[in-house]
Amino acid sequence: MRFTKLSALTVALCVGAATSALAREESAASCASAESQVATAISASQNADATKERSLGQRFCHAGYYRQGVDHYAKAMQLLGNKLAQN
Numbered sequence: 001m002r003f004t005k006l007s008a009l010t011v012a013l014c015v016g017a018a019t020s021a022l023a024r025e026e027s028a029a030s031c032a033s034a035e036s037q038v039a040t041a042i043s044a045s046q047n048a049d050a051t052k053e054r055s056l057g058q059r060f061c062h063a064g065y066y067r068q069g070v071d072h073y074a075k076a077m078q079l080l081g082n083k084l085a086q087n
Helices: 002-023 028-044 048-062 066-079
Strands: none
């Protein structure tokens, strides 16, 4: 009985973790969209920290780490006082 309860709890936790991981799956297209938004925002307001975050976003996206890249683009937008529009 204890094993059954433990197994059920483990399965529930795994399903919950998998669902939340799939909720936000980034791609090359989401990187390109985020890059465009950040480029537009930076051109209007020069900010060294935001430019650094944009550069990091580009590096991660080009390496195939799309989620990390989009996270850096979101940080750049935050530094510029904006919010990254999600597709």
